[in-house]
Amino acid sequence: MNTEPLNAFPSFRLRPAEAGAHDLLAPDGRVAGQVLASSGGHLARVGPDSGPLRRSPQGAGADAVMFHIAGHGLPDEPAAAYSGSPEARVAVGLVPLQRQELTDVTARAFTFYALRQPHVAAIFAGLDVVGSERDAVHSRTGCRRIARLLLQVQEPAQALLGESGGDARDWLAFPLARLLTFCHQARARLVATAERPPADLCGRYTSRRGADADMDTLHRIWRNLRSAAPTTGLTEIEAAMAALPGDRYAGSAKECRATAARLVAVRTAAEKLTAASCRTAEPERAVLAGELSALAAEAGVRLEATALVLDDTGRLGTVRTINDTLALARLGASAGGEQSVRVGGTELGPVRRTADGMWSGPGIGEPYNSFEGATVALIRAHLAKVAAERRARLGLT
Numbered sequence: 001m002n003t004e005p006l007n008a009f010p011s012f013r014l015r016p017a018e019a020g021a022h023d024l025l026a027p028d029g030r031v032a033g034q035v036l037a038s039s040g041g042h043l044a045r046v047g048p049d050s051g052p053l054r055r056s057p058q059g060a061g062a063d064a065v066m067f068h069i070a071g072h073g074l075p076d077e078p079a080a081a082y083s084g085s086p087e088a089r090v091a092v093g094l095v096p097l098q099r100q101e102l103t104d105v106t107a108r109a110f111t112f113y114a115l116r117q118p119h120v121a122a123i124f125a126g127l128d129v130v131g132s133e134r135d136a137v138h139s140r141t142g143c144r145r146i147a148r149l150l151l152q153v154q155e156p157a158q159a160l161l162g163e164s165g166g167d168a169r170d171w172l173a174f175p176l177a178r179l180l181t182f183c184h185q186a187r188a189r190l191v192a193t194a195e196r197p198p199a200d201l202c203g204r205y206t207s208r209r210g211a212d213a214d215m216d217t218l219h220r221i222w223r224n225l226r227s228a229a230p231t232t233g234l235t236e237i238e239a240a241m242a243a244l245p246g247d248r249y250a251g252s253a254k255e256c257r258a259t260a261a262r263l264v265a266v267r268t269a270a271e272k273l274t275a276a277s278c279r280t281a282e283p284e285r286a287v288l289a290g291e292l293s294a295l296a297a298e299a300g301v302r303l304e305a306t307a308l309v310l311d312d313t314g315r316l317g318t319v320r321t322i323n324d325t326l327a328l329a330r331l332g333a334s335a336g337g338e339q340s341v342r343v344g345g346t347e348l349g350p351v352r353r354t355a356d357g358m359w360s361g362p363g364i365g366e367p368y369n370s371f372e373g374a375t376v377a378l379i380r381a382h383l384a385k386v387a388a389e390r391r392a393r394l395g396l397t
Helices: 057-072 085-093 096-116 118-132 134-138 140-149 151-163 166-195 208-227 235-242 253-279 283-316 319-326 371-393
Strands: 013-016 022-025 031-038 041-046 341-343 351-353
Touching: 013 057, 022 057, 031 057, 041 057, 057 166, 085 134, 085 166, 096 118, 096 166, 118 134, 118 140, 118 151, 134 140, 134 208, 140 151, 140 166, 140 208, 140 283, 151 166, 208 235, 208 253, 208 283, 235 253, 253 283, 283 319, 283 371, 319 371, 341 371, 351 371
Parallel strands: none
Antiparallel strands: 013 022, 022 031, 031 041
């Protein structure tokens, strides 16, 4: 019998059944729920839970998948990494956006005593935490951190759904299923993004916003660490954090290098605290110190790479101009210290490191400080050559 993949969840399919209904098929082919025809539309039914009325089987099918994920988790298939920090930020932001609906349904389920219900209070506290961490998506460490913090929403939501029954479950089931789906999806994809980072999460910072966001995340981790008991043994980290610039972390090559140098002290102090906390069985402190150390190391490397690009702006123009030029090319995988550069069907590279750590390529007389600088030089030389050949063909030279 014909089946139709769901637009929102392509690994799940709808199979027509009797009386205008559809079976929801999980990726392994098992029936995971139903989409029932109702007067004026369609609704999902999974176990005891029903979704809202939808105009199409596709919409109700997506609701049924959310019920399934809330009960069984995501399908056993590799999660896709986010394409970049903007997509990741939007996905993480879907979680705190559920606050208003959860406020409404918990008030209906528990009347005036909603916030006295421990799971409800924990969910709202977790939403506050996740909402404050959306900009952490600018780093791999930040992605892992948000994935960890999402459990502060996911675990009480799962517990509340499991304990709810009767009228309370009727109100809570679908909003909690949707919240749990967003949590599961974001956690899986954030971990995948940290493991397979897109271009804007590795290498240099392409704008000051990324550096500022990472440093803000660093300070949030530090505040969490200070508030975690015990508060002793933080003197070295406190001094290192106090030595960081108050702002303007990456406005110039000099600022990048100054910030990176101070981050070395933060990383070293945090590594010591991580080891000490592991020895004394202080897991929360160890996790936070580990995040502080990892982000300090990651941001330091990226700031050093950013400084090299800024060193080349004197020859190549502004960072925006460099970014725009790089967008015209396709960069191949790095191998043996070389990286291919293509514009259209033309191979321009490879760009390679020189013996003294600079970067050069075919036709480049004076090497550049950064890989990006040498790449931009190749692209511009190619574009100038193409333009000259075109003028010659048109007899304009």
